[in-house]
Amino acid sequence: MIPFLDLKSVNQLYRDELITAATRIIDSGWYILGQEVEGFEKEFAEYCGVEHCLGVANGLDALILILRAYKEMGIMEDGDEVIVPANTYIASILAISENGLKPVLVEPDPVTYNLDPTLIEKHITDKTKAILMVHLYGQVTAMDEINSLVQKYGLKIIEDCAQAHGAQYKGQKAGSLGDAAGFSFYPGKNLGALGDAGAVTTSDPELVSVIKALRNYGSHEKYKNLYKGVNSRLDEMQAAFLRVKLRHLDKEILARRQIADIYRSSISNPEVILPEVADENAHVWHLFVVRHRQRDKLARYLNENGVQTVIHYPLAPHKQDAYKELSCLDLPVSEMLHNEVLSLPISPVMSKEDALKVVELVNGFKS
Amino acid sequence: MIPFLDLKSVNQLYRDELITAATRIIDSGWYILGQEVEGFEKEFAEYCGVEHCLGVANGLDALILILRAYKEMGIMEDGDEVIVPANTYIASILAISENGLKPVLVEPDPVTYNLDPTLIEKHITDKTKAILMVHLYGQVTAMDEINSLVQKYGLKIIEDCAQAHGAQYKGQKAGSLGDAAGFSFYPGKNLGALGDAGAVTTSDPELVSVIKALRNYGSHEKYKNLYKGVNSRLDEMQAAFLRVKLRHLDKEILARRQIADIYRSSISNPEVILPEVADENAHVWHLFVVRHRQRDKLARYLNENGVQTVIHYPLAPHKQDAYKELSCLDLPVSEMLHNEVLSLPISPVMSKEDALKVVELVNGFKS
Numbered sequence A, B: 001m002i003p004f005l006d007l008k009s010v011n012q013l014y015r016d017e018l019i020t021a022a023t024r025i026i027d028s029g030w031y032i033l034g035q036e037v038e039g040f041e042k043e044f045a046e047y048c049g050v051e052h053c054l055g056v057a058n059g060l061d062a063l064i065l066i067l068r069a070y071k072e073m074g075i076m077e078d079g080d081e082v083i084v085p086a087n088t089y090i091a092s093i094l095a096i097s098e099n100g101l102k103p104v105l106v107e108p109d110p111v112t113y114n115l116d117p118t119l120i121e122k123h124i125t126d127k128t129k130a131i132l133m134v135h136l137y138g139q140v141t142a143m144d145e146i147n148s149l150v151q152k153y154g155l156k157i158i159e160d161c162a163q164a165h166g167a168q169y170k171g172q173k174a175g176s177l178g179d180a181a182g183f184s185f186y187p188g189k190n191l192g193a194l195g196d197a198g199a200v201t202t203s204d205p206e207l208v209s210v211i212k213a214l215r216n217y218g219s220h221e222k223y224k225n226l227y228k229g230v231n232s233r234l235d236e237m238q239a240a241f242l243r244v245k246l247r248h249l250d251k252e253i254l255a256r257r258q259i260a261d262i263y264r265s266s267i268s269n270p271e272v273i274l275p276e277v278a279d280e281n282a283h284v285w286h287l288f289v290v291r292h293r294q295r296d297k298l299a300r301y302l303n304e305n306g307v308q309t310v311i312h313y314p315l316a317p318h319k320q321d322a323y324k325e326l327s328c329l330d331l332p333v334s335e336m337l338h339n340e341v342l343s344l345p346i347s348p349v350m351s352k353e354d355a356l357k358v359v360e361l362v363n364g365f366k367s
């Protein structure tokens, strides 16, 4: 069986470093918001090319806290609108509705799968306060067109970087392209912890100060509470693991790129649509997503032949029971994508041989 | 220096077990909602004498999720009221307001520091849906009087057990005394993880099924979302640590009780008010809290003489900037307590000698 993602083998590469880190934390006697979190925050801010990083409990919380902070700062209020791609992991949309804001779903570009910049302007109203851009599957959203809208309408740009650690747009890293960004370090992500973890990156000092309090019960100073906050902290233990894995991230991205190159140069089944890439540095291949009109049949066939695949995602957010109020939206591109996408195995430990086996099987598939 | 809580030494007692646990998780390749969480949930449910336990990200989230689930179940709605003691860690109150519910602050009994049952009834209105009982400092709230109110008005009883792991009322454990309970496993708690962690205990299967989805993006089945949920999971790593520490909890409670016994039998300064205990099993001595009219002076004096103390808590929730809307409340007992309480060092690793040194100093204090 070729696994979709052999996370066990990925982390075994760093086994000794991870055990050393765990032992250091166990022995330290300090487990919450200490020097490991600070160290990781500093290193990850540097990696992304921003001034600040704040560790939080997970990727969804990172996005929730950014919007919540903007509300505390008076930049948004209940009922305001946030533009978001219609084809994303549901967490992007949950972050908006969790704050009493209205998610305005906009269709993606059917080639990049990212927000279609030409469709944004017609969704902007008096209530629009931000665009939440999801760099889906590992490819950053083209920013130029969006930046001009931002200037025209005074919107905040929030990046959802859960799938795009290290991806670049014109030499700048994801996480530094807007006003603030949310990262997930869910174990399966390109930079994955060994548990739940997340972070906000930004160069806005006011946002930093508000989120620092919000993640810690709203407290800016022990036993004093300025805001009604939550508990959403990055554990010292996970921060220590992330510091280990951050050191290997660029190497792992290159390994993913090699698998992607094999798929892109060798899959030649005319019914299979391959991902298109604007710029090689733009994509970090968190997922390698192909499309096929008979997607379920292709998935079944690959599975029967020993290749594990995943669908990201089978059901569009506006078709989920949780979002009945969005169910009447007409979003044909998103729905088509949800019916056609299939994620092939890709990871830093996948062998060239296994990638070629997948290629051979995909090329041999007849619908 | 006699530390308030020497957590490093506590966890060093279990160093080998903790490192073994961390190594097992690192090697497992599975980090989210796997068999460690399931194992801990089973063991902790058994410990508390309830049918179900659900691991979540922290103690505040445990309380938030219980109320959120009741809202999803149609038991409460925006604007409904929840009765809560006025003298508690602010998290108890945040859990209520986070859900768009109204916290109704009620004065504690000045002897037990827990909710005064005789004051509850006059705060009950048509909108009252629940009582959130905080078993403060480690002592369970006397339940009999509250139970009769519950029957009369059909209220839900939610226990905040963040400070009361293992405490008992008439042979029943905290966490099994109401409809649902929230636990914190913050590192400094009687059962502490090595990072943030929490749990809900209950015997209500519907509540379990809703919270299971809510803690996982609202998803009851992968890629299907029934509710607008959040991300609030107990890490496999922390669950593994908690399984280690749960095995030692009862022994640690006994060690705390020995320190408390020394303080209670030997502190004889007439200006120092000692905690009173209804029943020896009711109190697990998370904190040993004394009162003094010149509390700050006592704290300074102890500190100058090498004894670290903490104030739980210096500022009442209704006096926090975060709760300006509550600032006009008249809560003299709570305010008196916030001015007079002082937590003396107590922990499972504190020596008898150190306890006697604290006693001697306290007895020698003249205000």
Ligand SMILES: Cc1ncc(COP(=O)(O)O)c(/C=N/[C@@H]2[C@@H](O)[C@@H](OP(=O)(O)OP(=O)(O)OC[C@H]3O[C@@H](n4cc(C)c(=O)[nH]c4=O)C[C@@H]3O)O[C@H](C)[C@H]2O)c1O
Binding pocket: A004, A005, A006, A007, A008, A058, A059, A060, A061, A088, A089, A091, A092, A134, A160, A162, A163, A183, A184, A185, A186, A187, A188, A197, A198, A310, A312, B029, B030, B031, B032, B231
């Ligand atoms: C755009 C966007 N925004 C916000 C978020 C929210 O971030 P979060 O709150 O941190 O989750 C996401 C999250 N995104 C992901 C989402 O894409 C989805 O990812 P997925 O590929 O379905 O994840 P999975 O199937 O659980 O794991 C992938 C593979 O990895 C293997 N695995 C997994 C685990 C956990 C393990 O321990 N060991 C393993 O071997 C099994 C699978 O084959 O579901 C996750 C729960 C989310 O965190 C997002 O994509």
Ligand SMILES: Cc1ncc(COP(=O)(O)O)c(/C=N/[C@@H]2[C@@H](O)[C@@H](OP(=O)(O)OP(=O)(O)OC[C@H]3O[C@@H](n4cc(C)c(=O)[nH]c4=O)C[C@@H]3O)O[C@H](C)[C@H]2O)c1O
Binding pocket: A029, A030, A031, A032, A231, B004, B005, B006, B007, B008, B058, B059, B060, B061, B088, B089, B091, B092, B134, B160, B162, B163, B183, B184, B185, B186, B187, B188, B197, B198, B310, B312
């Ligand atoms: C009634 C009630 N309901 C809900 C909650 C919310 O639960 P939570 O969301 O899990 O926090 C609480 C939390 N309650 C506690 C609250 O009581 C308070 O506790 P505290 O005694 O002030 O805690 P602390 O000073 O950080 O730690 C106590 C001692 O332990 C040492 N220490 C601490 C840490 C973290 C360490 O790594 N190493 C150490 O050596 C230093 C200190 O001397 O603040 C915490 C952040 C909350 O979790 C509560 O009391």
